[in-house]
Amino acid sequence: MATQMERGVPLSVLCPKFLHANSTSHTWPFSAIAELIDNAYDPDVSAKQFWIDKTVIKGQDCLTFVDNGNGLTYEAMLKMFSFGYSDKIAVNGLEPIGIYGNGFKSGSMRLGQDAIVFSKSEKASCVGMFSQSYLKEIGAEQIIVPIVSFELTEQDKNILYLEQHKASLKDILRYSPFKTQAELLTEIRAINSTCSTGTTGTRIIIWNLRKTSTGLTEFDFMKDCYDIQISSEVYEAINDKPQPERTTSSIPESEYSLRAYCSILYLKPRMQIIIRGQKVKTQLISKSLAYIAKDYYRPTFVTKRIPITFGYNTKSKDQYGIMMYHKNRLIKAYERVGCQLKANISGLGVIGVIECNFLDLSQSKENFDNTDKYRKTITSLGIKLEEYWKEIRFKRNKEDPNSIPVEDTMKRPDQNWAQCDECLRWRKLPDGIDCSLLPEKWLCHMNPDPQFRSCVVDEEPEDSDDDRPSYRKTYKQQEREEKLKQERKRKRTEEDIANLAKQNEDLRKEREALKRKLNEKTVSPLASPRNTPRSSLQGGAARAKSSSIVLSTLSQAACSPSSSSSLPKISSVHSLSTPPR
Numbered sequence: 001m002a003t004q005m006e007r008g009v010p011l012s013v014l015c016p017k018f019l020h021a022n023s024t025s026h027t028w029p030f031s032a033i034a035e036l037i038d039n040a041y042d043p044d045v046s047a048k049q050f051w052i053d054k055t056v057i058k059g060q061d062c063l064t065f066v067d068n069g070n071g072l073t074y075e076a077m078l079k080m081f082s083f084g085y086s087d088k089i090a091v092n093g094l095e096p097i098g099i100y101g102n103g104f105k106s107g108s109m110r111l112g113q114d115a116i117v118f119s120k121s122e123k124a125s126c127v128g129m130f131s132q133s134y135l136k137e138i139g140a141e142q143i144i145v146p147i148v149s150f151e152l153t154e155q156d157k158n159i160l161y162l163e164q165h166k167a168s169l170k171d172i173l174r175y176s177p178f179k180t181q182a183e184l185l186t187e188i189r190a191i192n193s194t195c196s197t198g199t200t201g202t203r204i205i206i207w208n209l210r211k212t213s214t215g216l217t218e219f220d221f222m223k224d225c226y227d228i229q230i231s232s233e234v235y236e237a238i239n240d241k242p243q244p245e246r247t248t249s250s251i252p253e254s255e256y257s258l259r260a261y262c263s264i265l266y267l268k269p270r271m272q273i274i275i276r277g278q279k280v281k282t283q284l285i286s287k288s289l290a291y292i293a294k295d296y297y298r299p300t301f302v303t304k305r306i307p308i309t310f311g312y313n314t315k316s317k318d319q320y321g322i323m324m325y326h327k328n329r330l331i332k333a334y335e336r337v338g339c340q341l342k343a344n345i346s347g348l349g350v351i352g353v354i355e356c357n358f359l360d361l362s363q364s365k366e367n368f369d370n371t372d373k374y375r376k377t378i379t380s381l382g383i384k385l386e387e388y389w390k391e392i393r394f395k396r397n398k399e400d401p402n403s404i405p406v407e408d409t410m411k412r413p414d415q416n417w418a419q420c421d422e423c424l425r426w427r428k429l430p431d432g433i434d435c436s437l438l439p440e441k442w443l444c445h446m447n448p449d450p451q452f453r454s455c456v457v458d459e460e461p462e463d464s465d466d467d468r469p470s471y472r473k474t475y476k477q478q479e480r481e482e483k484l485k486q487e488r489k490r491k492r493t494e495e496d497i498a499n500l501a502k503q504n505e506d507l508r509k510e511r512e513a514l515k516r517k518l519n520e521k522t523v524s525p526l527a528s529p530r531n532t533p534r535s536s537l538q539g540g541a542a543r544a545k546s547s548s549i550v551l552s553t554l555s556q557a558a559c560s561p562s563s564s565s566s567l568p569k570i571s572s573v574h575s576l577s578t579p580p581r
């Protein structure tokens with residue numbers, strides 16, 4: 001290994017094998033695709049549209065990803081091909097999702113062996129190759145990345161490139177599927193033809209797609225020609241368990257359908273995603289629920305309270321749990337918490353939506369770091385979810401004790417929101433509108449609400465109720481009353497027992513006294529036993545007998561203080577034990 005030096009000090013280098021190792025952080029292929037989507041979504045690129053396709057180039061299955069964002073300069077592309085260089089900053093309040101400067105590398109290399117990137121920015125057009133096969137073939141000891149910057153002249157007819165990029169161009173033409181400059185030019189032009197608006201953008205092509213042990217690509221392109229799905233074989237390998245029937249099972253569609261996953265990828269979608277030519281119907285997940293209620297989480301480690309939206313899944317009662325976002329991006333979906341983990345109906349059908357910007361992300365963004373903060377958050381979410389579930393049930397039972405559980409009813413979202421195809425703003429629609437019946441291309445001017453009927457009008461604040469308190473948990477009042485009732489009952493029982501014990505003690509004393517009296521009379525030589533009044537003796541024995549009945553009944557009562565049924569018996573015995581007068 002040749003040592004590179006800087007000021008006489010050796011530089012650390014990366015072995016090409018690292019590319020594969022680095023990609024293994026994504027255990028799930030969609031998380032790798034999401035990295036590429038995030039890059040286009042982030043404010044430095046700020047794309048409005050993102051196209052995902054499967055194509056065949058020179059007989060090879062390829063995945064292509066195209067955005068109409070700002071495009072990359074030579075320097076930006078070199079940074080994207082390097083490790084840990086992330087200088088993304090928030091723009092107009094939009095926070096970048098990428099923070100580690102690793103998304104493109106780990107994501108693209110998880111999907112396939114090789115990638116080529118075409119990009120058109122305002123300044124120049126660039127082509128770069130990020131390829132494991134290439135590095136292997138040339139026997140590279142370090143990761144080298146051929147990049148060429150072009151200047152397109154005379155209506156893009158000629159390509160001019162700098163002399164220093166000559167070696168890069170030669171390698172790209174030799175080791176990529178594109179063998180001539182003209183072919184590269186065609187691909188650069190394809191960026192513009194895909195994007196209806198704007199002249200800048202980036203096109204990523206990934207080939208040598210990852211295959212399963214049986215030689216098939218891990219994606220199923222056949223099942224649905226407008227979707228990219230994870231094959232059952234791959235699903236089972238990832239989850240280490242056989243996959244139940246998809247149509248009827250509790251497996252959320254987002255786990256195996258890219259289209260379903262992309263529809264919930266962002267808490268508030270601001271970019272259109274088009275998969276295999278068909279637009280993904282994005283949704284505002286927190287508005288798509290029924291019986292929505294807002295609660296708040298106040299962790300000690302954050303200064304402000306964090307809103308949580310609870311509601312019922314309107315599509316399937318078997319898909320429930322917490323949807324956890326981080327800076328607008330979905331990290332964990334349908335995470336079951338608290339009572340939902342028990343094998344009963346508690347929390348069935350309930351969805352919680354929370355944006356946890358205060359938690360740390362794992363590198364692959366598939367998970368949060370399992371810290372104390374994370375565990376506390378999950379515990380708290382479990383408690384709050386159960387409270388919501390109890391409240392809905394309580395209210396429903398109050399209205400109609402014979403009503404069927406909410407999860408088993410047909411539900412519609414509480415609110416309807418539509419996204420304008422042109423300005424991508426979200427508009428609230430009047431109640432009663434069925435969003436599934438809206439036209440494929442919906443625009444602001446179709447909005448029935450005149451106040452928001454134009455693309456130049458700002459969005460209405462979605463979270464205008466953020467300063468409101470949490471919903472009222474009325475079931476708790478009922479629970480408190482119930483508790484008080486029980487407490488009062490317990491006290492009454494205790495008093496009864498104490499009274500009986502006292503009566504018993506009195507009886508015992510009386511019996512003792514009677515015994516003593518009897519003994520005195522027996523011991524006295526003057527007294528004849530025949531003179532002892534028979535009735536008095538009999539009365540004493542009867543009393544002694546009856547007091548023992550009281551004793552045994554009392555011990556029964558003491559054993560089960562809550563059992564009120566034994567109490568009337570005691571009082572009846574008590575009346576029996578009263579000395580006959």
Ligand code: ZN
Pocket residue numbers: 420421422423424425443444445454455456
């Ligand atoms: Zn609009």
